[in-house]
Amino acid sequence: MKLNIAVLPGDGIGPEVTKQAKKVLEAVAHQFNHTFIFKEALVGAVAIDKTGEPFPQETMDLCLKTDAVLFGAIGDPKYDNDPSAKVRPEQGLLKMRKDLGLFTNIRPVKAFEQLLDKSPLKKEIIKGADLTIYRELTGGIYFGEKKISKDGKTASDLGEYSAYEIERIAHAAFKAAQVRRKKLTLVDKANVLESSRLWRKVVTEIAKEYKDVELHYLFVDNAAMQMILNPTQFDVILTDNLFGDIISDEASVIGGSIGLLASASIGEKHAVFEPIHGSYPQATGKGIANPIASILSAAMLLEHFGLNEEAAVIHKAVDKSLELKISTPDILPDSKITTSKVGDFIADYIHYPEDTNMNYHNIHIGQSTII
Ligand SMILES: NC(=O)c1ccc[n+]([C@@H]2O[C@H](COP(=O)([O-])OP(=O)(O)OC[C@H]3O[C@@H](n4cnc5c(N)ncnc54)[C@H](O)[C@@H]3O)[C@@H](O)[C@H]2O)c1
Ligand SMILES: CC(C)[C@H](C(=O)O)[C@@H](O)C(=O)O
Ligand SMILES: [Mg+2]
Numbered sequence: 004m005k006l007n008i009a010v011l012p013g014d015g016i017g018p019e020v021t022k023q024a025k026k027v028l029e030a031v032a033h034q035f036n037h038t039f040i041f042k043e044a045l046v047g048a049v050a051i052d053k054t055g056e057p058f059p060q061e062t063m064d065l066c067l068k069t070d071a072v073l074f075g076a077i078g079d080p081k082y083d084n085d086p087s088a089k090v091r092p093e094q095g096l097l098k099m100r101k102d103l104g105l106f107t108n109i110r111p112v113k114a115f116e117q118l119l120d121k122s123p124l125k126k127e128i129i130k131g132a133d134l135t136i137y138r139e140l141t142g143g144i145y146f147g148e149k150k151i152s153k154d155g156k157t158a159s160d161l162g163e164y165s166a167y168e169i170e171r172i173a174h175a176a177f178k179a180a181q182v183r184r185k186k187l188t189l190v191d192k193a194n195v196l197e198s199s200r201l202w203r204k205v206v207t208e209i210a211k212e213y214k215d216v217e218l219h220y221l222f223v224d225n226a227a228m229q230m231i232l233n234p235t236q237f238d239v240i241l242t243d244n245l246f247g248d249i250i251s252d253e254a255s256v257i258g259g260s261i262g263l264l265a266s267a268s269i270g271e272k273h274a275v276f277e278p279i280h281g282s283y284p285q286a287t288g289k290g291i292a293n294p295i296a297s298i299l300s301a302a303m304l305l306e307h308f309g310l311n312e313e314a315a316v317i318h319k320a321v322d323k324s325l326e327l328k329i330s331t332p333d334i335l336p337d338s339k340i341t342t343s344k345v346g347d348f349i350a351d352y353i354h355y356p357e358d359t360n361m362n363y364h365n366i367h368i369g370q371s372t373i374i
Contacts, residue, residue: 004308005038009069011062011099013047014092015282016292016342017075023294023346024073024301027320030350031305031313042069046099047077047092047282057095058102066103066273071304074099074277075297080284092282101141104270106168107175108140109303110251110279111265114234117325118259121334124231129257134237135183136254137176138247140268142168143198145244164198164243169205175269176241177213186238188219190226190246202243223250230254251279260333262293265300267307274307276300290341293331295321298349320352 012018044062077092114129147161180187191199210218255261264279278296302317
């Protein structure tokens with residue numbers, strides 16, 4: 004298969020982790036005889052520095068003409084610490100999601116067997132956890148009217164949803180539940196918010212079309228607690244933009260690190276694959292960022308095009324890296340293994356899965372571990 008892939012590395016650790024995902028996709032292309040053509044473009048703070056815009060037209064044009072986008076991360080402390088900044092890197096990410104119509108954000112979370120001891124949560128609680136969050140991505144409070152009074156002392160953000168916006172992601176979430184464990188939990192705040200009551204009404208109605216799926220409702224405050232008390236109860240979670248953002252970072256604790264959590268942002272015509280984490284500015288250039296979230300986002304890209312065997316090969320290589328402790332310090336605190344070494348290992352394992360010497364890029368595994 005031939006795929007044109009736009010790569011938007013962005014800021015902070017974005018370029019380092021995206022480089023590993025690209026390396027892994029190149030290994031897959033080589034092994035399976037595919038042609039993946041990569042073209043890079045600017046987004047975020049680097050784009051503001053070079054063009055004045057966080058999502059320049061040139062980047063949009065590239066995204067429009069490619070098959071898929073591999074996104075790194077955006078964000079820079081110089082904007083985070085300046086509430087009056089008029090242009091911000093995050094606007095670039097939001098514009099991309101809105102203008103490409105990426106209304107469904109899929110965030111799979113699971114407790115890796117190899118990492119059960121690494122989570123701050125008890126092993127018995129997270130063992131077997133395997134859930135996926137369907138987060139609405141182009142509506143709600145993120146995109147409603149924003150106001151600030153003339154004296155700068157009152158501000159508001161409108162949290163608005165239409166039935167149509169709810170319906171289209173609800174169908175995607177029910178379909179996902181049908182091929183998983185047939186349970187869907189709608190997470191909302193319907194005891195307080197009118198928009199959440201609309202979510203309940205619309206989703207309850209749609210549930211009649213998916214009789215094989217059990218529908219549950221949970222208020223978001225309780226959901227946040229249940230996520231860490233009893234995560235195995237969840238299969239598919241459906242929620243709005245803001246709640247989905249918050250509970251997905253929380254859910255990453257189950258996996259052991261946010262550096263493992265991938266996502267796919269899907270619309271009718273376009274698809275972007277992005278780790279859920281941000282630009283982790285403190286880690287920029289240090290080689291300590293975990294590239295697996297980006298690498299697994301690349302696997303989701305392949306699945307999107309039906310390349311399931313290829314995606315499975317990536318998962319197998321990632322599993323092997325975790326098993327052999329070829330990991331960055333978020334998982335192994337004293338590890339000296341760098342971002343790019345993890346990428347090298349995973350790419351090499353795809354090239355030579357049967358290498359009995361286990362001698363990948365000077366990472367020797369066995370009695371004498373030399374790195
Ligand atoms: N999708 C995105 O591009 C995205 C997502 C979230 C935040 N942001 C932006 O990123 C900047 C920093 O935000 P933040 O500090 O709140 O969130 P962050 O996700 O960048 O980092 C939070 C913490 O998560 C951990 N972490 C994140 N990525 C990791 C990785 N690959 N490997 C290991 N550990 C990792 C680190 O402990 C870090 O301190 C902000 O400007 C924010 O707006 C962007
Ligand atoms: C950076 C920010 C705009 C973004 C969001 O809130 O959607 C991020 O936190 C994410 O989860 O992708
Ligand atoms: Mg977030």
